[in-house]
Amino acid sequence: MGKKISKIPKTEGIKYAGSKLKLLPYILELASKTKAETVFDGFAGTTRVSQAFAQTGCRVISNDISVWSKTFGICYLKNKRSKKFYSEIIEHLNNLEPKDGWFTEHYGGSNDDISSAKLDGLKKPFQIHNTRKLDAIRDEIDNLNLNEIETSVLLTSLILALDKVDSTLGHYASYLNEWSPRSYKNLELKVPQLFETKKEHEVFQGDIFETIEKVEVDLAYFDPPYGSNNEKMPPSRVRYASYYHLWTSIILNDKPETFGKAKRRKDTSDTKAGSIFEEFRQNENGKFIATEAIEKLLAKTNAKHIILSYSSGGRATAENLFEILENAGKIIDFVKVDYKQNVMASMRWTNDWVKETEKKNQEFLFLIEKN
Numbered sequence: 098m099g100k101k102i103s104k105i106p107k108t109e110g111i112k113y114a115g116s117k118l119k120l121l122p123y124i125l126e127l128a129s130k131t132k133a134e135t136v137f138d139g140f141a142g143t144t145r146v147s148q149a150f151a152q153t154g155c156r157v158i159s160n161d162i163s164v165w166s167k168t169f170g171i172c173y174l175k176n177k178r179s180k181k182f183y184s185e186i187i188e189h190l191n192n193l194e195p196k197d198g199w200f201t202e203h204y205g206g207s208n209d210d211i212s213s214a215k216l217d218g219l220k221k222p223f224q225i226h227n228t229r230k231l232d233a234i235r236d237e238i239d240n241l242n243l244n245e246i247e248t249s250v251l252l253t254s255l256i257l258a259l260d261k262v263d264s265t266l267g268h269y270a271s272y273l274n275e276w277s278p279r280s281y282k283n284l285e286l287k288v289p290q291l292f293e294t295k296k297e298h299e300v301f302q303g304d305i306f307e308t309i310e311k312v313e314v315d316l317a318y319f320d321p322p323y324g325s326n327n328e329k330m331p332p333s334r335v336r337y338a339s340y341y342h343l344w345t346s347i348i349l350n351d352k353p354e355t356f357g358k359a360k361r362r363k364d365t366s367d368t369k370a371g372s373i374f375e376e377f378r379q380n381e382n383g384k385f386i387a388t389e390a391i392e393k394l395l396a397k398t399n400a401k402h403i404i405l406s407y408s409s410g411g412r413a414t415a416e417n418l419f420e421i422l423e424n425a426g427k428i429i430d431f432v433k434v435d436y437k438q439n440v441m442a443s444m445r446w447t448n449d450w451v452k453e454t455e456k457k458n459q460e461f462l463f464l465i466e467k468n
């Protein structure tokens with residue numbers, strides 16, 4: 098039970114809360130037991146899991162509510178063009194004359210002043226030499242008038258390059274006091290790690306409950322954004338839309354109104370409803386709203402097998418989840434990965450695992466055969 102499979106396809110992605118890069122070997126190992134040929138990645142995020150499945154020969158349907166995940170999905174799953182086609186355009190983008198624009202005004206700080214106080218005295222996620230390049234490149238991508246797939250490849254390349262010169266802890270809800278060493282480097286776009294694939298994959302951007310109605314597959318992988326266990330934590334802290342607002346603004350290039358010290362997009366403010374899976378409250382019957390959503394999702398899924406990810410410290414309490422999984426189908430395999438110790442232990446599926454989930458830094462994978 099729960100072996101790592103030996104050959105893991107290469108995938109690529111931004112720094113992302115909850116990225117399953119390290120879990121890929123275990124996810125693929127569980128999936129291989131199902132002999133699935135079609136896979137649905139319902140909360141695709143970076144799309145690393147989708148990329149891995151596509152490279153193992155499966156037909157992949159990827160979905161996420163966020164626009165950046167759609168961009169990454171189209172880039173890796175829908176592209177049919179050669180790397181050479183992009184390398185010429187990317188060289189052109191890398192050599193553009195830097196310019197001042199909306200991104201520099203909001204997110205660029207000068208490196209002769211730690212607080213980047215050029216205009217407004219706020220901490221910034223990038224040094225100005227890189228936001229000036231960003232301003233030039235982003236506008237030029239629109240000017241090139243390419244199709245959606247080509248544009249997605251270039252935007253992915255731009256976001257991956259920015260991710261390498263940021264001055265953050267891996268998200269854009271707050272920025273570092275002092276410039277990170279990597280923020281001094283120059284922004285440089287590279288051709289994403291595109292791979293050849295013969296299957297016709299699909300990419301959706303939507304709420305899982307809308308997309309699930311359109312999907313029928315052998316295997317569904319669900320990695321919802323389990324909210325924090327901390328009752329006092331404001332929902333904005335665990336919301337992907339606010340963590341990665343900048344990727345949205347780069348993709349849409351819509352120069353939105355911003356607010357607060359991190360200059361988040363107005364449409365990610367705390368008063369806007371977040372994802373139901375990020376909901377940390379209980380309903381009037383004392384049940385966690387997020388857990389109920391998972392229960393509903395499992396019931397609605399049109400797949401023979403489901404792999405569900407669960408992180409300790411998540412809002413869906415272990416006991417709650419135990420009940421839900423038992424109702425959804427037969428748990429045919431169960432894997433625990435301890436991130437801190439970097440070990441994976443396989444366990445018998447008993448109620449004992451509830452104790453395990455009280456420890457921090459643990460990830461669980463359940464393979465369920467649906468009723």
Ligand SMILES: C[S@@+](CC[C@H](N)C(=O)[O-])C[C@H]1O[C@@H](n2cnc3c(N)ncnc32)[C@H](O)[C@@H]1O
Binds near residue numbers: 116374
């Ligand atoms: C834990 S992350 C997934 C990470 C992904 N497996 C990876 O390896 O990058 C959870 C994802 O769920 C997405 N999400 C949140 N609510 C959603 C919803 N209602 N429907 C679809 N996706 C949602 C978030 O945008 C986020 O990308």
